[in-house]
Amino acid sequence: xxxxYASLTREQLATLVPELLLCGQLIDRSGMAWCIGEWGRExxxxxxxxxxxxxxxxxxxxxxxxxxxxxxxxxxxxxxLQLDIGAPPQFMDFRYELSDPWHGSFTLAxxxxxxxxxxxxxxYVRSMCHDIEDPTFDATAxxxxxxxRIRPVHRPPRVPADRTPHCEWTVIIDPAHPxxxxxxxxxxxxxSRAASIELSPIEASQEGRSAYDGPLMSDFDFASFxxxxxxxxxxxxxxxxxxLAMSFIGALRRRGDDDVVRRIATxxxxxxxxxAARRLAAALDLGSDIDDVVRMLMLHPMLxxxxxxxxxxxxxxxxxxxxxxxxxxxxxxxxxxxxxxxxQAAVRALDPHWDVEVTGSSGSWTxxxxxxxxxxxxxxxxxxxxxxxxxxxxxEPRRSLPITPV
Numbered sequence: 001x002x003x004x005y006a007s008l009t010r011e012q013l014a015t016l017v018p019e020l021l022l023c024g025q026l027i028d029r030s031g032m033a034w035c036i037g038e039w040g041r042e043x044x045x046x047x048x049x050x051x052x053x054x055x056x057x058x059x060x061x062x063x064x065x066x067x068x069x070x071x072x073x074x075x076x077x078x079x080x081l082q083l084d085i086g087a088p089p090q091f092m093d094f095r096y097e098l099s100d101p102w103h104g105s106f107t108l109a110x111x112x113x114x115x116x117x118x119x120x121x122x123x124y125v126r127s128m129c130h131d132i133e134d135p136t137f138d139a140t141a142x143x144x145x146x147x148x149r150i151r152p153v154h155r156p157p158r159v160p161a162d163r164t165p166h167c168e169w170t171v172i173i174d175p176a177h178p179x180x181x182x183x184x185x186x187x188x189x190x191x192s193r194a195a196s197i198e199l200s201p202i203e204a205s206q207e208g209r210s211a212y213d214g215p216l217m218s219d220f221d222f223a224s225f226x227x228x229x230x231x232x233x234x235x236x237x238x239x240x241x242x243x244l245a246m247s248f249i250g251a252l253r254r255r256g257d258d259d260v261v262r263r264i265a266t267x268x269x270x271x272x273x274x275x276a277a278r279r280l281a282a283a284l285d286l287g288s289d290i291d292d293v294v295r296m297l298m299l300h301p302m303l304x305x306x307x308x309x310x311x312x313x314x315x316x317x318x319x320x321x322x323x324x325x326x327x328x329x330x331x332x333x334x335x336x337x338x339x340x341x342x343x344q345a346a347v348r349a350l351d352p353h354w355d356v357e358v359t360g361s362s363g364s365w366t367x368x369x370x371x372x373x374x375x376x377x378x379x380x381x382x383x384x385x386x387x388x389x390x391x392x393x394x395x396e397p398r399r400s401l402p403i404t405p406v
Contacts, residue, residue, distance in 0.1 A: 001306050001307045001310075002200060002306065003199070003200045003232075003234070003305060003306055004298055004299055004305075004306045005230075005231045005234040005235060005299065006200070006227075006231050008231075008284070010208070010223075010226070010227040011223075012283075012284055013222075013227065013231060013233075013234060014223040014225070014230060015222075015283050015284075016230075016234060016283050016284065017222050017230055017233050017234050017237060018088065018089050018395055019279050019280065019283045019395075020085075020234055020238060020241075021083070021084075021085055021087075021088035021089065021237055022088040022091050022279070022390055022393060023085075023272065023275070023276040023279060023280075024085025024086075024088065024237060024240055024241045024244065024301075025085055025086065025087075025088045025091065025092065025112070025390060026272060026275055026385060026388055026390050027241060027244055027245065027268065027272050028048060029271075029385050029387065029390065030267075030268045030269075030270075030272040030275070030381065030384070030385040031248055031264070031267070031268035031271075031272075032044050032047070032048060033387075034267045034268065034384075035252075035264065039255065041123060041124060041127055042127070044127070045128075045131045045132055046251075047251040047252070048128075048132050048136075049131070049132055049135050050183070050185060050247065050250070050254075051244060051247045051248045051251050052132075052136040052139065052140075052244070053135060053136055053139040053182075053183045053186060054183060054185040054189055054246075054247035054250060054251075055186065055189055055240075055244055055246065055247045056084070056086065056136065056139055056140045056143070057139060057140070057143040057182050057186055058143075058186065058243060059084075059239065059240040059243050060080045060084065060140060060143035060144070061143050062236055063080060063083050063084075063233075064076065064079075064080060064143070064144075066199070066202070066232050066236055067083070067211050067212040067229065067233070068210075068211035068213060069211065069212040069213060071144065072144060072145045073101035073102060073144075073145070073173065074098060074101060074103065074104040074171050075101065075104075075215075075216045076144045076145075077104075077140075077144045077145070077148060077171060078094075078098075078104065078106070078171075079212055079216055080140070080143065080144065081094060082094070083212075083220065083236075083237070084140065084240070085237060085240045085241060086136075086140070088112075089219065089220060089395070090110070090393075090395055090396065091110070091112035091390055092108060092110075092111055092113065093109040094106050095107045095108070095109050095165070095218075096216060096218070097403070097406055098216065098403055098404065098405045098406065099405055099406060100405050101173075102172065102173040102174070103170075103171070103172055103173075104170075104171045105168065105169060105170045105171060106169055107165035107166075107167065107168045107169075108165055108167050109164065109166070110166065111156075111166040112388075112390050112393065113128060114128070114129070114156055114166050114167075115389045116387070116389055116390070125156045125157045126157065129157075129167065133152075133155070137150035137169070138150060138180050139180070139182070139183070139186075141171070142180045142181070142182065145173050146179040146180050146181065147173055147174060147175060147176075147177040147178075147179060147180075148171065148173045148177075149171070149172050149173075150171050151169060151170050151172070152169050153170060154167060154168055155167040155169075185247065189243065189246065189247065189250075192243075192246065192327075192328045193308070193324035193325070193328050194239055194242050194243050194325075194330070197239065197305075197308050197324055198307065199232060199235045199236065199305060199307060200228075200235065201228075201232070202226070202228045202232050203226070203228040206228050206229075207226060207227075208224060208225050208227070208229065209224050209226060210225070210226050210228065210229050211229075214402075215402040215403060215404065216402070216403045217400045217401065217402060217403065218400055218401045218402075218403055219398045219400045220400065221400035224400070234305075235304065235305035235306075238301045238304040238305045239304075239305055241301045242301075242304075242308065242325070242330055242331060245265075245268070245269070245330050245331045246328055246329060246330040248265070249261065249265050249329055249330065250329065252264055252265060253329075262334065262339075265334050266334045266339055266341060266342065267381045268381075269302060269331055269334050269335070270342045270344075270379060270381035271379075271381035271382055271384055271385035272301075272302075272385060273300070273302055273342040273343070273346045273382075274345030274346060274348065274349050274378075274381070274382030274385070275382060275385045275386060275388075276301055276302075277300060277345070277346040277347070277349035277350065278349040278391070280296055280299060280300065281296055281349065281350055286350065288350045288351040288354075290315070290316055290369060290371075291315075292350060293347050293350050293351075293354055293369050294313050294314075294316065294317070294369060295313075296347075296349075296350060297313075297318050297343075297346060297347070297367075297369075298311065298313050300346055302332075302335065302346075303318070307324070308323065308324050308325050309323050309325045309332060310322070310323035316368055316369050316370075317366055317367060317368040317369060318366070319364075319365070319366045320332070320335070320336075320364065320365055320366075320367075321364055322363045322364055326363050333362070335365075336361070336362045336363075336365045337358045337359060337360055337361070337362070337365055338362070340356055340358050340367075341379060343356045343358065343367050344356055344376070344379065345381065345382050347369055348376055348379075351375075352375035352376045352378075353372050353373075353374075353376075354369060354370075354371060354372075355369075355371070355372050355376065356368065356370065357370055
């Protein structure tokens, strides 16, 4: 099935893909606040660890295969980080250095996640920068080489308080290191439909790069890639979000009953639905009429990628059919006639007068976009997510340079 992103121009896609990466990072800003309220800070940190370790090795390998940069060295790890929703460009401003294929390091000149958490106090900073980062960095590296280790040189809490860069880490691959193995949850997710779904292949004949071969670049140059490659990247990034949501929901199910899971998962999806819709509309210069609203919904990450979530659009509605996404325990199970808030959050991001009326069943439903006389107030879930500095973050033009061993 063709990608819905194929309808965009190459220039639009070069703008959109980093936006999608940033939206993927903001999924946790949407979900973790509700976990803190339910179970406290320490359990929230454990949920985040399980969430990222459960799927980051899966989607990292997918992107390696898609852009033909599979390998077992530090360069491959760094390339993967540049296309990971855990490290969106500039917002998580990774600066890389290479000594040789097996030794490297990176600093974060700016860490948007730290900017969000630092005002909450030192305990929250330690939870993120120590408790969560230590196991999840290694889980990402294991997708490339199970003997890779990512270790801190320095990291927050910052001393002095305005220290830059925000942190520094070494990356070393050594045959003497014991192998790191995927978690049982990761092994289980490997059999999900999201992990194995086939996406549109990249056409090597188009203008622009079709693969991330050659040297590591200081900043990933999205504009240098072909239309076909950018479409595939967009679909892969959206699939990263779907996998992360599945892993988050799985972590919730290990702690709460169905009512708790449904409540928190729906809040997570509602918050990111509104913020992502807002950034998507701005990136693609969408207006606020009915055509723009329907187009935004068809391009929204919660309904993608197209082979995974089967949806079709009409003049004023979208219709969702049974699809591979319904076989996984993910976002699609929290959308439908009994769960309209995520869709409401998305359409109201373009104009608070818009609303949706959803009919059908949990597996097959139609959402009709309707206009109300009175504007709706911003949903609480969207306001919580908008606490993040990422909701207003602005990307800047950068020159991409090759990185060679020092």
